[in-house]
Amino acid sequence: MAETSSPQFLMACNPLSTASGVICVIILVLNLLLVFEIPCGYHGEQKVYGSSYKWSILFVAITQSIGVLVGTVAPVFRCFSVLSFKLHNKWNMTHFMAIKVEKYWTQKLIEWKQSPIRFLSSPRSRTLAYNSKGIILSLCIRLQQIIVILCKVISFIPTVILILFVYCWNSLKVRLVTQSVIFKTDNIDEGLSNYVLKIHDEVELSEKTLTQISNSMSSFILKAEKEQSRDLLDLLEKSTGFKGVETFDTDHVQPLLPFESVNSWSLPIVTLTCIAICLPNINKDTIKRLLRSVGEGLSYTNIVEESLNCEKEYVNIRKAILILWNEVEHKCKWLNKALQKDDFSGKTATEILKWFSERAKEIVREINRGEMVENAPKELIAANSMYRIAETILRRDASNAVPITKKQLFALLNGMIADIFSACFTNIPHVITVKCQESVIEKREAGVKDAAKVFW
Structure with a gap:
């Protein structure tokens, strides 16, 4: 069970958790006794405590008690959480006799x-x-x-x-x-005890503890099941293999940038989607389904890329892609250019691809001065990707006897997007292993949630 970021799931909990709750309660009781005792400490003008603050000391004590009360809440709840698990454990006298460090x-x-x-x-x-x-x-x-x-x-x-x-x-x-009441515990897999972190080997796991740990993990999987997108599954069904991964780009097209830019799964997907949604004579509902499926799929590709590519340059490109996709999804824009179908009506599929290619070259010429090697702006990253993809499709179309139509181009783009998603998702088993083995406790719970999401 990798979900060990929650302290209540530790088999033998830190004694400081229970002790801190008890100590906080004692301090709170002493503060409350002081508050109730102060009014009785004065008799007329006589100051029993000899304080020059007079009655204002009562308000000081009340304020102090409020602070103690607020600080007591978390330790007390943590103490009850620990006790609720200890209650269902198998205890013996060795737990009380072995006071060792x-x-x-x-x-x-x-x-x-x-x-x-x-x-x-x-x-x-x-x-x-x-x-x-x-x-x-x-x-x-x-x-x-x-x-x-x-x-x-x-x-x-x-x-x-x-x-x-x-x-x-x-x-x-x-x-x-x-x-008599018979509890049903047949559905508990006692083998789960091998995956629970134990601090004290002599403490035995109870069935209720296993149930609660298992339910915690199951809730993540059930949530991922409810959030699954049918549109994404329909898009993935269009994949016929990994051919789209090989054909969306080619080394015969020279990059526009003077330096080599790192690539990712998400960047060509966003670029191909930009071309697809601007094609005229395509049903609006079909475009909306494509946007929904790509948006859902990018949430998974982002998890994959975070797990496999942690270098600085990949972090920068992920941020750029996120900004770029938000503009496409919510504003229907690509680098501040509205992707309205009316602007492309009357143009052939080849002319639309040439427009994107020429527009990408203009953006690179306007921004690039040859010295931007690190932290390239999102405009350069998006324009370079668009140019290479558009030119690759144009070169492929030039070899055909009949020019490609808009519907054929839309189907081709959908197939490429589905193939790239499918190739990316082959890394999911490795990503689940990486996420569940997160060594940083603060990130462990989020990692397990991501693993449950991609698992389903």
Whole structure:
């Protein structure tokens, strides 16, 4: 279970989570007692506390208690979350008797203590600094051990109270309720316990814990199932293989840029879509379905590209493509040029492709000065892609005896888009593995959600 960014899914939770909740509750109770005691501390004009703030000290205490109350909410909820899972675990007396400090609590301090000192040149100074460092860190290690032991002892308080309460409640139910209740747990795969992170090996997983972890993952998959796009599936059915990946671009067309620009899955898809939606004599509903399917597909290609291409140049091109696609989808524009069908009515498919090719060359000439090697603007990236794709299709059409029609061009563009999507989605198994093995805890939950989305 890669969904370990939520602390309640740790099998043996950090004792600091439970202890912090108990400590916060004690501090809150003491603050509330102080608030109720202050009015009783004054008798007429006599100041029992000798404070010159008089009655204003009451408002100071109330304000302080409000801050303590707000700060107590999160630790208390975290404590209840931990206790709800501990309640369903299989407990024995070893949990209460083994008050020990595990190695990971002091491992880093021990490493610092044993590490050499290199910034002093004098051997005598180095020896003195090393011994002083050892004494200080030894005290820190002892203090850390004491704190951990105290937290474990404090964490037992609500656990024991909860166990006693549940025991009494179950005993009462046995006396009052004669009909036994049978819980159905046949659908629980006990093999899932091998994929749950355990801090303490002696703590056994309960069936309820497995159920909640499994339900958490299933909710991501069900959400992805509900959000699936039928339009995207219809588009992918038009793919006949990976031929479109080979034919949308060719090395025989020289790039417009003086430097080599990195490519991606999303860029040719957006470029091909721009040409497709401006073709006249194409049904509006067909164009709308194409836009919806491409928009849905780009959400998946973005996940694939984020997982496989993390270099700076790929990050820049993804940002440029995102801006470019937003203009196409919401404004029906390509580099500030409206893709209205009326502007292209009366033109043949070949003339439309030539217009895009010439327009791309003009944009590159206006912007490029030969020195932009890194962080090329989105206009250069989009124009270079458009020129190469348009010229590739024009060269292919020139070899045909009959010029390509608009409907044939639209079908060709749809097939290329579907083929590129299909080729990109072959990386999904590897992407799921990468997303579920995210080492950064803060990114792990988002990675699992992305994995569930592309999985479905």
